[in-house]
Amino acid sequence: xxxxxxxxxxxxxxxxxxxxxxxxxxxxxxxxxxxxxxxxxxxxxxxxxxxxxxxxxxxxxxxxxxxxxxxxxxxxxxxxxxxxxxxxxxxxxxxxxxxxxxxxxxxxxxxxxxxxxxxxxxxxxxxxxxxxxxxxxxxxxxxxxxxxxxxxxxxxxxxxxxxxxxxxxxxxxxxxxxxxxxxxxxxxxxxxxxxxxxxxxxxxxxxxxxxxxxxxxxxxxxxxxxxxxxxxx
Numbered sequence: 001x002x003x004x005x006x007x008x009x010x011x012x013x014x015x016x017x018x019x020x021x022x023x024x025x026x027x028x029x030x031x032x033x034x035x036x037x038x039x040x041x042x043x044x045x046x047x048x049x050x051x052x053x054x055x056x057x058x059x060x061x062x063x064x065x066x067x068x069x070x071x072x073x074x075x076x077x078x079x080x081x082x083x084x085x086x087x088x089x090x091x092x093x094x095x096x097x098x099x100x101x102x103x104x105x106x107x108x109x110x111x112x113x114x115x116x117x118x119x120x121x122x123x124x125x126x127x128x129x130x131x132x133x134x135x136x137x138x139x140x141x142x143x144x145x146x147x148x149x150x151x152x153x154x155x156x157x158x159x160x161x162x163x164x165x166x167x168x169x170x171x172x173x174x175x176x177x178x179x180x181x182x183x184x185x186x187x188x189x190x191x192x193x194x195x196x197x198x199x200x201x202x203x204x205x206x207x208x209x210x211x212x213x214x215x216x217x218x219x220x221x222x223x224x225x226x227x228x229x230x231x232x233x
Contacts (some may be wrong), residue, residue: 027055028054029055029064030115030124031050031110033124039131040129041130043096046094050067050124052090052112060088061114066083066084066112068081069084073107106128106129107125108127138215139164140226141157141158146203152200152201156198157195157196166193170196173213174212176207176210179205179206180205209229211229
């Protein structure tokens with residue numbers, strides 16, 4: 001009985017040593033990313049290809065079967081994460097960017113189980129930019145309300161996305177001319193209902209054939225002018 005116990009302990013120790021040796025000498029992988037382009041607009045698809053190589057031999061590695069992918073913003077906050085299958089050292093995939101991605105620099109971050117150990121943390125990272133394409137996605141509506149007491153005109157511009165959800169806190173501008181040819185300009189952000197309310201004074205002196213409503217992106221760049229002509233008010 002004593003000999004049997006000693007034999008079991010010996011087998012267990014050999015197994016532990018063997019497992020530890022395999023973990024220490026497991027194949028380490030290097031990753032290389034390719035994307036279809038470097039600048040996207042929100043709502044577009046990112047097409048990517050990741051090649052997994054043996055770090056020592058630089059030959060395709062067939063060890064890992066799963067690729068872990070993340071999209072990080074400039075503050076390293078994870079905006080998206082997902083797992084993709086690896087087929088014979090290659091992973092190809094597509095991800096459609098959400099409409100609410102803001103302008104700026106982002107990072108495509110990928111890794112496998114065998115690209116990380118306690119001594120090394122090998123990840124592949126590729127930067128890309130997102131530029132919002134507002135003018136293809138906006139719906140603009142407006143109405144005019146006269147305040148006879150204060151002699152003001154309230155110009156309400158409603159801004160919606162392509163799903164007709166209100167755009168909140170969007171920078172907008174209204175430019176118009178007076179009948180004497182003088183330019184007038186106001187800037188305001190849309191409220192929680194996606195409405196920008198402009199208060200226009202001296203209604204009788206406004207040239208309603210030359211109203212220009214402008215929307216801006218997050219960086220403050222002009223994205224599109226919407227020209228309105230009102231024959232009568």
